[in-house]
Amino acid sequence: MSASAAPAIDLPPLLASIPGLLGDLRSDHAGETGAVMIYRGILARAADPAIRAFARQHLATEAEHLRLLEAMLAPGQRSILxxxxxxxxxxxxxxxxxxxPRAVYATIEAVETFVDHHYEEQIAKLGHGGAEGALRRLLETCQGEEVHHRDEAAAALGGAARGPLLRAWAFVVGHGSAAAVSAARRI
Structure with missing residues (x-):
């Protein structure tokens, strides 16, 4: 199943029965909003044709994830941030x-590593049947696509050593992503 082929999910009963689900989905929506903007930022600055193609392809995927989450969450359920x-x-x-390019690929690798773990935490809370199972499959599909982005970025970096600046930047990106999720879950 592709993310775009995801079934409609009756969210209100799930929100009533799964503690913290609204916060999780709010953080997913905020994260996909940020991801769309990451690729727009890359496209606004990058001149390298390979980076631009990479960003355009991934932007399309992230925009689809955002569309799916916007279809589930009412405007009042989204983060005000x-x-x-x-x-x-x-x-x-x-x-x-x-x-x-190395800095771009290292950024995407760091972001998507965080996102993989973020989705995994949510997926572990969900059952396999009914609306819960449908939501689980949707999140698994999104997670798989994010992992693919991470792996593409890692492959583009190859076995090249990441110097102290790239490692520091990846640390900032990963911890910034965690802080953003924490805030988006609540606000």
Missing amino acids: LPVWRVAGFLTGWLPALFG
Whole structure:
């Protein structure tokens, strides 16, 4: 199943029966909003044709994830911090693009490593049947696509050593993503 072929999910009963689900989905929506903006930031700055193709392809996937989450969550259920996530996402893509392909790929690898774990935590809370199972399969599909993005970025980096600046940047990106999720779950 592709994310775009996901079935309609009756969310209100799930929200009533699964503690923390609204916060999880709110953070997913905020994260996908930020991801769309990361790729827009890359495209706004990067000149390298391979990076631009990479960003366009991944932007399409992230935009589809965002569309699916927007279809599930009413506007009042979304994070009020979305303007912050848009700016932060754009800068998270634009800044590494200043430094070239390695910085861009390292950024995507760091973001998607975090996202893989983030989705895994949510998937573990869900059952396999009914609406819960449908939501689980949707999140598994999104997770798989994010892992593919991570693996593509890692492959583009190859076995090249990551110097202290790239490691520091990846640390900032990973911890920034965690802080954003924590805030989006609540606000």
